[in-house]
Amino acid sequence: MPFDSFIGNSKALAAVREMVAGSRVPGSLLFSGPDGVGKKTLARMLAKALVCERNKGDFCDACARCRKAEEMFTTAQEDLARRREMKDAARRVEGLVYFDFQILEPLTRFILTEQIRQLRHVAYTRPFEFPRRIFIIDDAQTVHWQAADLLLKVLEEPPETTSFILVCSNPYELRPTIRSRCLQILFQPVAESTILELLARQERLNKTQMVLAARVASGSVAKARSFDLAAYEQRRKPWLEFLGAVARRVPASSGPTDWRPLFDSAKALAENRDDFEATLDIGYSLLRDLLHVLLQGPETEVTNVDELPRLQAWAAHLGLQGIEFLKSGLDQAYRLQIRNVNQQLGFEALGLEAYARSKVLQR
């Protein structure tokens, strides 16, 4: 899998290839851009290309050194995953071992001081197996504030044989002093056409489903690759039922209205608690779609393309006001969620908001 197999972000790829070809890899790099667009993948490719036995300026993924490099990264990640599970905080950082090629990840919410201290210790020593060390610091914005100065010191006095690749989605979450020490390479969301090509090669989705997957992934190769249609449909189902229930009653006819299905739907939304955030995302994406459909925006803006007929019918029923009130209900549910209030309560708020809304519409 040489550099040519990298999908999207051709500018970032070209910059990396040029560094490797000219053997000019800076002491500190910063790969920044949205999640799932290949920042870590390209960092690992860079590392392999520095040591590959077969391909000059590229890598083969097959020679002994490429395989060794892959093994180092994988072992490092497995080790961190194991440590994250440990309850005893002291043991979590006990005996940290750094390979020549290493990925650092947060062990708690943070990359801990001990992780950076050990990194500094190793960075100035001679590499064991490869001519150069590559340390990838993933989620670099999570470096604990107590360790940020330590990291800065290392970046200011770059070790001869170690390069650091800091990876993060938002470079402005890093300290300006750290950011300014690094050569920054920007990553962008990957074009929809590129992601559709990738999905077509996978041959597992039909045309409409591929468009749905690409829009849900919104520029993320990783998300598109792992898109699980059945799981998505399952999470979306209560939302569709909820919207269907609301739309059936708005504009409501005179006479008594049975609101129970609406509340049941709102309750069903809260059942899948582990996935609450993804669930809310789907709610927002459906409301955005309703708005686009209502305002007759371009179809390329609609995420849930497979539900277009229903969305059109609901949008016509709800009107602009109805959609906006649903959105304020969802905002309320979201606020309660970020304040860690009971999720059920959040969704009840959504149901109540919708209820209040339709009362207004009835008048």
Ligand SMILES: [Zn+2]
């Ligand atoms: Zn190789």
